[in-house]
Amino acid sequence: MSDNCIFCQILAEKAPCYPVHETRYTRTFLDIFPAAPGHCLIVTKEHYTDIFDATPEAIAMVGHVSTLIAHAVRDELQCDGVGVFQLNGAAAGQTVFHYHMHVIPRNTGEELVIHSRQPGNASELEAMAARLSKRAHAMRIDD
């Protein structure tokens, strides 16, 4: 737990999120500034700043879960592709300094973005989290 870390606040239930999936080591929830509808973040339960700080085990677990979430996103949203991105350091575009992976639905012809400044609509985020959560849990890949 790190003070002033928004993802730690979410993990401690001190800030809200739109939950999608959970394992012993990870939580997955929607990005509230979605680059595309269904944009998920897979977050380690422990606070690690970035790839240089996280343990290989935690990184492997996030990678493992990212395959499940990529399948869930593609199956549920029928998108053309799925981007899996992970940024380390401000120079690489990292804006929240708690290790996480982005899983972003992609469709042919759409501009490739990782960050959006536009917040998602609350009821749409809620409905999306419910759909992806149901799909991910039906797949039964877990820790």
Ligand code: 5GP
């Ligand atoms: P990074 O730039 O560090 O790879 O990605 C951080 C992501 O966290 C950004 O895409 C940003 O939209 C998202 N984000 C920032 N604050 C919050 C928040 O309070 N809740 C959620 N769910 N996502 C957030």
Ligand code: ZN
């Ligand atoms: Zn944190």
